Amino acid sequence: xxxxxxxxxxxxxxxxxxxxxxxxxxxxxxxxxxxxxxxxxxxxxxxxxxxxxxxxxxxxxxxxxxxxxxxxxxxxxxxxxxxxxxxxxxxxxxxxxxxxxxxxxxxxxxxxxxxxxxxxxxxxxxxxxxxxxxxxxxxxxxxxxxxxxxxxxxxxxxxxxxxxxxxxxxxxxxxxxxxxxxxxxxxxxxxxxxxxxxxxxxxxxxxxxxxxxxxxxxxxxxxxxxxxxxxxxxxxxxxxxxxxxxxxxxxxxxxxxxxxxxxxxxxxxxxxxxxxxxxxxxxxxxx
Amino acid sequence: xxxxxxxxxxxxxxxxxxxxxxxxxxxxxxxxxxxxxxxxxxxxxxxxxxxxxxxxxxxxxxxxxxxxxxxxxxxxxxxxxxxxxxxxxxxxxxxxxxxxxxxxxxxxxxxxxxxxxxxxxxxxxxxxxxxxxxxxxxxxxxxxxxxxxxxxxxxxxxxxxxxxxxxxxxxxxxxxxxxxxxxxxxxxxxxxxxxxxxxxxxxxxxxxxxxxxxxxxxxxxxxxxxxxxxxxxxxxxxxxxxxxxxxxxxxxxxxxxxxxxxxxxxxxxxxxxxxxxxxxxxxx
Numbered sequence: 010x011x012x013x014x015x016x017x018x019x020x021x022x023x024x025x026x027x028x029x030x031x032x033x034x035x036x037x038x039x040x041x042x043x044x045x046x047x048x049x050x051x052x053x054x055x056x057x058x059x060x061x062x063x064x065x066x067x068x069x070x071x072x073x074x075x076x077x078x079x080x081x082x083x084x085x086x087x088x089x090x091x092x093x094x095x096x097x098x099x100x101x102x103x104x105x106x107x108x109x110x111x112x113x114x115x116x117x118x119x120x121x122x123x124x125x126x127x128x129x130x131x132x133x134x135x136x137x138x139x140x141x142x143x144x145x146x147x148x149x150x151x152x153x154x155x156x157x158x159x160x161x162x163x164x165x166x167x168x169x170x171x172x173x174x175x176x177x178x179x180x181x182x183x184x185x186x187x188x189x190x191x192x193x194x195x196x197x198x199x200x201x202x203x204x205x206x207x208x209x210x211x212x213x214x215x216x217x218x219x220x221x222x223x224x225x226x227x228x229x230x231x232x233x234x235x236x237x238x239x240x241x242x243x244x245x246x247x248x249x250x251x252x253x254x255x256x257x258x259x260x261x262x263x264x265x266x267x268x269x270x271x272x273x274x275x276x277x278x279x280x281x282x283x284x285x286x287x288x289x290x291x292x293x294x295x296x
Numbered sequence: 297x298x299x300x301x302x303x304x305x306x307x308x309x310x311x312x313x314x315x316x317x318x319x320x321x322x323x324x325x326x327x328x329x330x331x332x333x334x335x336x337x338x339x340x341x342x343x344x345x346x347x348x349x350x351x352x353x354x355x356x357x358x359x360x361x362x363x364x365x366x367x368x369x370x371x372x373x374x375x376x377x378x379x380x381x382x383x384x385x386x387x388x389x390x391x392x393x394x395x396x397x398x399x400x401x402x403x404x405x406x407x408x409x410x411x412x413x414x415x416x417x418x419x420x421x422x423x424x425x426x427x428x429x430x431x432x433x434x435x436x437x438x439x440x441x442x443x444x445x446x447x448x449x450x451x452x453x454x455x456x457x458x459x460x461x462x463x464x465x466x467x468x469x470x471x472x473x474x475x476x477x478x479x480x481x482x483x484x485x486x487x488x489x490x491x492x493x494x495x496x497x498x499x500x501x502x503x504x505x506x507x508x509x510x511x512x513x514x515x516x517x518x519x520x521x522x523x524x525x526x527x528x529x530x531x532x533x534x535x536x537x538x539x540x541x542x543x544x545x546x547x548x549x550x551x552x553x554x555x556x557x558x559x560x561x562x563x564x565x566x567x568x569x570x571x572x573x574x575x576x577x578x579x580x
Contacts, residue, residue: 025487032381033392040395043455046421047410061418062435106303113299125300132311136564138516138537139557142544143314143321166310173303227403229519230537234545245405249523252409261419264409271406279401283394286401290460291467 044272050265051075058262074262078270081251081263083240085270088247091157091236095243096225098161103172103221104214106165111176111213112202126177133170138230140166145234155241160232164225172217178292179213180206216289219282223275244271321554328548336551343555352531353556356539357563359446363535364514367450371510374454375461376503380491382462383469393466397459404456408523411452415439415524442532445525449533453520457513461506468502469495504575508568515564536560 046065050058051074053067058074079085113119114126144163153159187205196204207214232243242250248267252259279286322344325337347353378396382389399407414422415438423435438448472495480490496503518537521527527534527542534542540560544553 029381030388033388036378036381037392037395040398040455043407043410043414043422044398046414050413050421059419063419063421063424065421065424106306109299110303113297117297117299119297119300125304129303129307132307134565134568135311135315136512136516136561138518139540139561140311140314140318141541142550142554142557143317144310145545146317146321146550147310147314162310165306169303169306223401227405229403229405230522230541233522234541245403248405248409252412261413261416264413268406268410268413272402275401275403276398279398280394287397287463290463 047265047268047272050262051269053262055260055262058265059260074266075270077260078251078263078267081247083242085247085267087240088242088244089270091241092226092243092245095157095160095164095232096222098158099164099168099225100218100221102161102165103168103217106169107172107176107217108207108210108214109202110173111178111180111210112206114173114177115180117198126173129173130170132166137163137167141231141234148235155236155238157241160235160243161225163231163235164221164228167228167231168221168224171220175217175289175292176210176213179210183209212285212288215282216285219278219285220289222278226271226274318554318557321551322558323555324551326551326554328545328550339551343552344559346552347556347559352534353536353539355531356534356536357560359533360515360517360535360537363446363450363517364511366446367453367514368507368511370450370454371458371461372503372507374458375465375506376496378458378462379465379469380495383466393459393463396462399456400459400463402456404453404519405523407452407456408449408520411448411455412524415448415452439525440529442529445529445533449520449524452524453514453517457510461510464502464506464509465499468499471502472498500575504571508571511571512564512568515560515567 049065049067050063052070052072053064053074054069054071055073055077057064057068110129114122119125144166148154148159148162151159153162183206187209227245228243229245232246233249236242236246239250244267248264248271251263251267323338323340325339325342330336382392382396411422414420417423417435417437420435423432423438426432427435436444439445476494476498477490480494485493516537517535518541521533521535521538522541525533527538536556537560540553540556543549543556
């Protein structure tokens with residue numbers, strides 16, 4: 010670069026920087042607008058939420074929409090509880106299966122290791138939506154229809170390949186010497202797993218749990234098919250009920266209140282654990 | 297081996313066995329209403345023959361393919377543009393990344409219902425905003441026509457998933473490394489040239505990956521159409537998964553649904569294989 014070019018380029022770069030900044034702000038505004046509007050609508054009075062034409066900002070502040078869905082059929086809390094317990098079970102299943110599998114695949118010279126790993130990952134390639142018919146029949150035979158463990162199994166199917174992949178990477182990242190030291194000291198492999206490895210792969214465990222939670226909390230078609238009793242609905246399925254309302258007229262305020270309820274846990278968990286989420290996503294995707 | 301056994305067993309019972317069962321079912325006339333002990337008639341390739349002659353199945357398949365053909369390039373361009381915008385690490389760009397990624401973590405059902413409300417012709421604020429900005433002269437009944445309905449779904453899904461591909465591409469761009477880009481700047485390469493000749497080729501892997509993931513996701517679309525358009529008007533916006541759901545769980549024809557599911561799986565797997573093959577060939 011010649012010296013003469015430098016002072017010339019300076020203002021141009023800065024102008025480009027301002028432009029990029031302005032675009033960033035615009036992008037932020039566009040992306041947030043729907044969420045903010047929904048949050049505002051949820052705090053409008055039910056009458057205002059259904060007014061034509063709609064208002065941007067609420068004229069008054071009211072909890073009526075939330076109060077209404079609080080007592081919707083079985084009550085909001087029982088649906089939130091359903092969703093939470095299915096998500097909890099999904100996390101449990103995913104961890105119980107993926108931690109030992111990841112450990113073995115990363116640490117032991119298993120015969121046919123790559124084949125096993127491929128079989129486990131191949132299930133990720135099969136579209137889960139296409140398997141819903143036999144899964145429905147299978148869970149029905151097992152007596153797991155409309156049950157939380159049943160739906161959790163379904164969500165585990167979705168999340169397991171990614172979990173195993175992630176756990177294997179976490180275990181592989183640990184230096185070999187750590188384990189050798191343990192073996193020399195006469196520790197069993199199970200002891201080594203529990204006492205030495207688990208603390209080291211804790212970030213991986215958090216990431217697996219985080220993804221399992223978000224997948225399970227949000228999953229819709231499986232819950233729609235499997236949870237066929239009003240009492241067993243998860244939050245996404247409940248929302249469709251809130252939408253239709255009681256007499257065919259859509260309860261707009263209640264709908265936005267339930268949308269906000271359904272979004273909130275994910276946003277909180279994501280904002281708190283963003284680092285784990287992004288690194289997990291990237292390590293899962295960039296293979 | 298003991299450690300892998302549970303996972304293998306789980307995959308065998310809940311993935312491989314259902315897969316085999318699905319293929320077997322596709323050759324039967326199994327109904328959702330039949331009891332566990334009822335004999336199920338084996339019908340050979342009848343279900344497949346029926347699917348090939350079924351106007352609704354083809355319409356759903358074509359609709360899903362066009363939906364994928366529209367949304368994939370839109371996402372690709374926006375992903376890349378956003379990634380180029382925010383790949384540098386400044387505070388404002390970090391915030392932008394976080395915000396653009398926010399909708400990715402919320403449910404597709406939630407975002408679909410949120411946008412269903414925004415698009416409503418009476419109470420929808422997106423309609424009002426477009427009217428206030430002078431884009432529309434009066435609120436549009438988006439879901440009255442298949443084209444505008446599909447467009448509405450595309451807008452909502454783009455909002456929901458654009459951050460996903462963006463993050464993958466940001467990682468790809470950041471991996472290129474500043475020294476390469478600075479070297480190009482010193483050589484006098486313009487911004488456009490740097491993007492086209494250096495960043496895009498070097499970040500190709502993550503670009504292909506993001507595109508593949510979004511294309512597969514669109515081929516499997518269900519939630520957004522089930523909740524926003526309900527397959528309407530007149531069944532014009534049924535996607536393949538939606539139509540399989542309709543055949544199996546609304547009309548109870550599990551055997552027929554299974555055959556369609558097998559066909560969908562073949563389409564997706566071959567599409568994926570082809571794209572991977574093409575991208576590998578392109579890299580050589």
